[in-house]
Amino acid sequence: MNKTNSRILIVTSVSAERDAVLRGLQGADRFDVIIGGVGTAAAAASTATALVTGKYELVVCAGIGGGFADRAEIGSLVVASEIIAADLGAETAEGFLSLDELGFGSARSEVEHNAGIRLIHALQKAGQPVTSGPVLTVTTVTGTAATAAVLMERVPGASAEAMEGYGVAAACRLQGIPVMEIRAISNAVGPRNRDAWRIGDALQALEAASSLFMEVL
Numbered sequence: 001m002n003k004t005n006s007r008i009l010i011v012t013s014v015s016a017e018r019d020a021v022l023r024g025l026q027g028a029d030r031f032d033v034i035i036g037g038v039g040t041a042a043a044a045a046s047t048a049t050a051l052v053t054g055k056y057e058l059v060v061c062a063g064i065g066g067g068f069a070d071r072a073e074i075g076s077l078v079v080a081s082e083i084i085a086a087d088l089g090a091e092t093a094e095g096f097l098s099l100d101e102l103g104f105g106s107a108r109s110e111v112e113h114n115a116g117i118r119l120i121h122a123l124q125k126a127g128q129p130v131t132s133g134p135v136l137t138v139t140t141v142t143g144t145a146a147t148a149a150v151l152m153e154r155v156p157g158a159s160a161e162a163m164e165g166y167g168v169a170a171a172c173r174l175q176g177i178p179v180m181e182i183r184a185i186s187n188a189v190g191p192r193n194r195d196a197w198r199i200g201d202a203l204q205a206l207e208a209a210s211s212l213f214m215e216v217l
């Protein structure tokens with residue numbers, strides 16, 4: 001019988017992401033995969049609800065995401081070195097003030113580092129393009145080059161953006177459970193061009209990454 005809190009929770013946003021993760025896991029029984037919804041509120045609420053069971057030792061936020069120029073190509077994977085709520089704060093005449101600068105806690109969440117490194121090594125060994133860097137959580141999908149530039153200046157090394165990581169991490173922090181975020185890149189962060197999104201390629205990369213979870217997590 002499994003000991004208490006020995007399972008791993010994987011939080012995706014939509015059914016296509018959940019299905020890609022499940023294909024990769026091939027029935028491995030230590031994992032539960034949920035659809036947490038789009039955005040931080042849905043992700044935090046879904047994660048918190050799942051964590052109440054006390055079954056989990058690790059949570060992975062996994063899905064597709066946008067890749068920042070020169071950091072993450074379409075079809076590649078980003079393993080978060082840090083999860084950052086990049087637009088959570090206040091706009092002032094002098095510029096953006098983060099939650100940290102406002103004194104209301106932190107917009108940054110640490111991640112489970114060792115498992116991230118094992119996953120990166122396994123992906124490299126499997127020939128999957130992968131990078132590690134900050135993954136930004138945003139409320140609005142970036143749609144202009146100007147906003148992409150602002151975010152890259154605000155967070156040096158920003159590698160990917162998505163909409164859920166910080167919410168998942170917030171639920172984990174309350175329970176003291178480590179968190180990771182993995183994004184398969186479907187589109188470039190910048191001027192909106194939905195026709196250029198390569199969701200199929202990203203879902204394949206997500207499946208490939210998930211097939212390594214049994215080995216490294």
Ligand SMILES: O=C(O)c1cccc(C(=O)CC[C@H]2O[C@@H](n3cnc4c(=O)[nH]cnc43)[C@H](O)[C@@H]2O)c1
Pocket residue numbers: 013014016017037038039063064065066067138140141142161162163164186187188189199
């Ligand atoms: O239309 C589809 O078939 C489809 C399949 C899987 C996922 C989607 C989504 O649109 C999921 C929304 C999800 O995507 C993340 N995401 C992806 N790119 C970005 C981005 O450039 N900026 C922010 N978020 C992005 C996000 O986390 C959403 O949850 C559609």
